[in-house]
Every structure is written in C-alpha cells, then in structure tokens.
Amino acid sequence: MLVEHFNSHVRYGAAMALGIACAGTGYKEAISLLEPLLSAKENYVRQGAVIALSFIYVQQTDVGCPKVGEFRKQLTKMTTEKGEDSMAKFGAIIAQGILDVGGRNMTIALHNRSGTIDMGGVVGMMAFQQFWYWHSMVPFISLACKPTCLIALTKDLQMPKIEFKCNARASLFAYPPPLESKKKEEHEKVETAVLSITHKKKPAKKGEEKMEVDEEPKPAKEEEKKPVPDNEPPTHTIENPARVVRLQLKTLSMMENSRYKPVKSVTYGGIIMLLDRTPDQKAELVVQAVAGGTTLDPAAPEKQPHSTFEIDLKDY
CATH class of the missing domain: 1.25.10.10 (Leucine-rich Repeat Variant)
Incomplete structure (x- = not known):
C-alpha cells in the first residue's frame, strides 16, 4: 500500500x-x-x-x-x-x-447531486492542495463544499409546511455535541500536621483525655453517571426546510397521504419541486424568519445638507 x-x-x-x-x-x-x-x-x-x-x-x-x-x-x-x-x-x-x-x-464533494463532475469543486480542491507552498491557497477548499439540505418548493417558489419521513434514528445524523469547558476540580482541605513536640509543650489538660484515633477516610465522590437514553424510535420526521446529510438521503420518503407529490425523488436532496394535489385549498406556508440587513421598512428621516454659505480664506 x-x-x-x-x-x-x-x-x-x-x-x-x-x-x-x-x-x-x-x-x-x-x-x-x-x-x-x-x-x-x-x-x-x-x-x-x-x-x-x-x-x-x-x-x-x-x-x-x-x-x-x-x-x-x-x-x-x-x-x-x-x-x-x-x-x-x-x-x-x-x-x-x-x-x-x-x-x-x-x-x-467533487460532483453534483446528479453525479456529474463539478469542475469548480475539482479546481478548488486542486488549488487547496498547494497550501504547503502558499497558505493563501487554503480558502479555495470552499469551492468543493456543498450544502446538505432539503428544501421543498411549490410552483410559486413558496415553501409549504410539510414533513418528511426518515427511516433511521435521529441520533445517527444529529449535530455533534458542543465542546464542554473543563470543570474546576474541587480539592478537599487537608488538616495541618501537628508535631509531637508541640503536644508535649502544651500544659496537661484536666480530666481524661480522649485517645487519638485516626479519622475514617471520607468516601470518594462518586462520578455522576450520565443518564441512559430511552429506547430511541427507529424512525423520525423532519420539517421543510431541513438539514439532511449525504448518508441520510437514502432513508427519506414522503409521508403517507401527503398533499404534495415531488417532481423527483426526495433522495436527491437539495431543492425539490412539488406538485399540489389539491390546488383549490389554501396552502400552509413556512413562516420566514426575520433576517438582518437591508429592509423595505421606513427608515429614519435623512438629514438635509447644510445650506450654502460663503467663506473668505483671508480671514484665517
């Protein structure tokens, strides 16, 4: 090899x-x-x-x-x-x-969803391989990155509110857990050792003195056991639009008695066009989240420029 x-x-x-x-x-x-x-x-x-x-x-x-x-x-x-x-x-x-x-x-990925070679991704990966010579070649790898999603649209390019069935456990394709910060270890206080000479110098106490006995060692703190998850169902549903990884595509299917019919199989992923079987009924659409950036909302009134004035440089 x-x-x-x-x-x-x-x-x-x-x-x-x-x-x-x-x-x-x-x-x-x-x-x-x-x-x-x-x-x-x-x-x-x-x-x-x-x-x-x-x-x-x-x-x-x-x-x-x-x-x-x-x-x-x-x-x-x-x-x-x-x-x-x-x-x-x-x-x-x-x-x-x-x-x-x-x-x-x-x-x-170096190919499109249809299986054809993506020349942009190939060129980007080739340029990325030259980062050992010039570190500025590293960002070229972004040309080989492909989004993994499933977006279903109607003929009006609207996103209907529908669900897809995934014939696999949800944990197989979930996001990896975030990194946990290191917890500070609690150190138990240790009693200061007292020399035998110090005891001799102290005056004798009245009455009977208790015999010194070694303290019983404190039991070590038991580590918190992580809760065992319940039996995970073998299937789950995802909503439109959804994050769908490459290995998850082959497990997708439309829900039974769905209102919409995909033009091509949902196992292709990406943008899927839908045919409405009941176009007379009002469709429930996905509520779009408000994003930052430029909007059509009325903005604050623009400040007017200063009025014209004359200036004589001889005065300065």
Whole structure:
C-alpha cells in the first residue's frame, strides 16, 4: 500500500488522495489506513493525515462513527500543546475547520447531486492542495463544499409546511455535541500536621483525655453517571426546510397521504419541486424568519445638507 511506502512524500500524497476519495463517508477501512500516519515521525505526514481524516469524518457522529469524538479531542490537543510541531499544528487547525465547515451544514464533494463532475469543486480542491507552498491557497477548499439540505418548493417558489419521513434514528445524523469547558476540580482541605513536640509543650489538660484515633477516610465522590437514553424510535420526521446529510438521503420518503407529490425523488436532496394535489385549498406556508440587513421598512428621516454659505480664506 502507498500509505506504507518508505518515501514520506508518497505517504503524504496517498493520505490526501484517500481522504478526498472517501470524503464524508466515514469508511472504517480508510480510517484504519490513515490512523497509523498520525504517529509518523515526519511532521508533514502527520499534517496530511489529520486533514485527510477530517475529510472522511465531516458530518459524522459518534453513533455512526465512534472514533470521531476521539479525533476531535486529538485535534484540540495538537493545537494547544506547546511542544507540537508547527506544521502538524497548522494541519490540525485546518482539520478543525473542515470538520465544522459551513456550521456543520456542508460536506466535501467533487460532483453534483446528479453525479456529474463539478469542475469548480475539482479546481478548488486542486488549488487547496498547494497550501504547503502558499497558505493563501487554503480558502479555495470552499469551492468543493456543498450544502446538505432539503428544501421543498411549490410552483410559486413558496415553501409549504410539510414533513418528511426518515427511516433511521435521529441520533445517527444529529449535530455533534458542543465542546464542554473543563470543570474546576474541587480539592478537599487537608488538616495541618501537628508535631509531637508541640503536644508535649502544651500544659496537661484536666480530666481524661480522649485517645487519638485516626479519622475514617471520607468516601470518594462518586462520578455522576450520565443518564441512559430511552429506547430511541427507529424512525423520525423532519420539517421543510431541513438539514439532511449525504448518508441520510437514502432513508427519506414522503409521508403517507401527503398533499404534495415531488417532481423527483426526495433522495436527491437539495431543492425539490412539488406538485399540489389539491390546488383549490389554501396552502400552509413556512413562516420566514426575520433576517438582518437591508429592509423595505421606513427608515429614519435623512438629514438635509447644510445650506450654502460663503467663506473668505483671508480671514484665517
């Protein structure tokens, strides 16, 4: 295998090629080939390994791909450790950005939804591969990023309020949990040790003195057990519009007795046009959220310019 080649440059190239070919799939075979490269002695090989693994782990969850959580922790460790090499640290920073690309609503793909090659994505990925020569080439990877969504529209380009059925558990495609800040460990107070000489110097107390007995050790605080989730249903519904990852598309279907009929299968994802079976009835549309930016609302009255006046520079 090229990932086990004696030449480190060949191993770097093989890692990047494997990551691009298996982007967003979570293939266990590809992950098992790339993981040994994380401990390579060459810093640029480790850099290529973390970037290639981020391609494969994009939009993967701990339920479907259990190793993605440990990989995120490893990236955080690489970026925060002072002794880590700068090249490997730079690769870890890029890998973190790829894992969370588009707010975790995008994936890496070099083809369109119809299966044809996307030349813009290919050129962007090729230019990104040259970041080792010029770091300004990194943003070109955005050309290879594709949104993962499902938006259903009517003939009037309106979004009707409908639901889709997903024949899989919701946790398989959920957002990864946010990073938790480290909690401060509570240290128990330790009593100050008293020397035996100090006891001898103290005057004898009246009455019987109690015999000193070692205090019973306090039981250690039991770790809070995480609540075990209830039995998750095998199916769930999603509303229009929705975030739909690539592996989730094949599990989608229309609800039974739905008012709308898709022009093409919803498994394609993206923008789907709908045919209304009961056009005489009023359709319930999705309420659009108010976004920032320019609006048509009346703004504050514009200030008028100053009136004309004469000025003589000789007075100054």
